[in-house]
Amino acid sequence: MTSDAAPRQEVIRTSIWQEEPEPDNPFAAAVCRCRGYDVYGELLGKASFIEYLCLLFLGERPTQVQAKLLEILAIALANPGPRDASVHAAMSAGVGGSPAASALMAALGVGAGGLGGGREVRVAMEAWEQLGCNLSDWEAFLRHPPHAERADIWPEMEHAPGFDPHAVRCATPVAQTLDTLAACGAGPHLPWLAGQRLTLESAAGAPLAMSGVAAATCRDLGLSAEQGEMLYLLLRLPGAAVHALEQAQLGFKRFPFFHGAVKYVGQQPDNE
Amino acid sequence: MTLSTLLEHEDNWPTRLGYASVQDGTVSLRGHDLLNALEDLSWMDMLMFGITGRRFSSEQLELFQGLWKISASYPEPRLWNNRIAALAGNARSSAGLSLGAAIAASDATIYGQRPMIGAFDFLQRARAACGGGQTLQSFVARELEVYRGIPGYGRPLRSVDERLAPAERLARKLGLWGGPHAQLSIAVAEILRTRRMGMNVAAIAAGLCADQGLTSREYYRLTLLAFTAGLIHCEFDAATHAEGTLFPLRCERLHYSGPASRGW
Secondary structure, three states: OOOOOOOOOOOEEEOOEEEEEEOOEEEEEEEEEEOOEEHHHHHOOOOOHHHHHHHHHHOOOOOHHHHHHHHHHHHHHHOOOOOOHHHHHHHHHHHOOOOHHHHHHHHHHHOOOOOOOHHHHHHHHHHHHHHOOOHHHHHHHHHOOOOOOOOOOOOOOOOOOOEOOOOOOOOHHHHHHHHHHHOOOOOOHHHHHHHHHHHHHHHHOOOEOHHHHHHHHHHHOOOOHHHHHHHHHHHOHHHHHHHHHHHHHHOHHHOOOOOOOEEEOOOOOOOO | OOHHHHHHHOOOEEEOOEEEOOOOOOEEEOOEEOOOOOOOOOHHHHHHHHHHOOOOOHHHHHHHHHHHHHHHOOOOOOOHHHHHHHHHHHOOOOHHHHHHHHHHHOOOOOOOHHHHHHHHHHHHHHHHHHHOOOOHHHHHHHHHHHHOOOOOEOOOOOOOOOOHHHHHHHHHHOOOOOOHHHHHHHHHHHHHHHHOOOEOHHHHHHHHHHOOOOOHHHHHHHHOOOOHHHHHHHHHHHHHOOOOOOOOOOHHHEEEOOOOOEOO
């Protein structure tokens, strides 16, 4: 047997989760506390799921306004609908009989990027962190988005973050979500975004997208850009799950294959 | 982009990559009959032809594959992406899910894809800067000042990289040693020697591959699967152990530092 060092009792450091073991099994928890609250001994039956989600992300029991914001956002994001690329990916897994986890992984992978995905929310939130509610700074940013000097796993953003490059006008559900969230009494980002939306859309050359609303909401919840990205990814999974299940039941013959859509425009096949 | 872009692409995906015909079973890769005319194509050859549209010599293809083996496929379940694969195997997930999750995690910052892309990009920018008259010393100094580090130099667990010599040996054997980017990677290592930022294999691999004419976007696609052998090995090994036995943790090994016990 070879080993590079003697084993030592390393620990997982956390300010979120605390456990007390069962008396007869050090690997089984008898008590689990989340940020100080006994999850199974007290929270169950008292806290709502949204309150618990807030506690996990924010570290504290949410205010009524915070809980309301997150509940509205969670419903708005829960199902992007089967035309959305992330849900399309999940359905593609479902229709092929792939494992349930692969449907969610597909939705996460596709829904992680710079067009309507977690990456877009993070970039938009970083802009909020830098620009606050300064209209002239936002206009300058949207007209001339900064370019990264170094290459990365993420491609460069091809449009203003939080705005929809394909849309003609702000989609009705996006506007409805923004109006509902802005009326919750939170701030300052959502009310400011609602008030300046048309000016910002003009500077961006594109209408506001749901990712932009989500970014502003996450800022008003007090989340960091990294937390907002993670929460956005998480909240969009329910729709992907149920649409994957539905298409798995319907089968691949009733799912679009896009017959005739792929058109080869490169070098013509040779006569090898 | 506007609405017209979507309308133009509705049921229309023009591509130079290829297609598979549902009607006659033809499979075309960049204009070549994949199943007949390209039957002697190695897997690495097909991968790189599909990515770049260019063909590479057998030596270049051997270099790409050799760098995969040398740099990224350790049979070590403690390494973070390998650990994901191993945990999946030990928790009795599927091998496919294990690999997918672990490859996704390899888009990492302290190891994996970001240092590899970063090193490649750094060497290309360094070469361009030096070609424009800047000294390598000043370019390196600016990178350190702005970004506080240089991808491909420094290593999280072990400062000396045991993979450098095998990588150089492979490139020399194939007659592919000594290109400008590889030389540059060595020159940068000399500059950083006094800063305890030892060169790691990401820098030399990036230099060698940049010398084969790859772009950074192409290089990222090449390296995507670099870890897969180690990931599969770790998953398979963990799947043969008793379930749930990979690095079990006692409750007391959670070192809690949050709020004290309180009532809701």
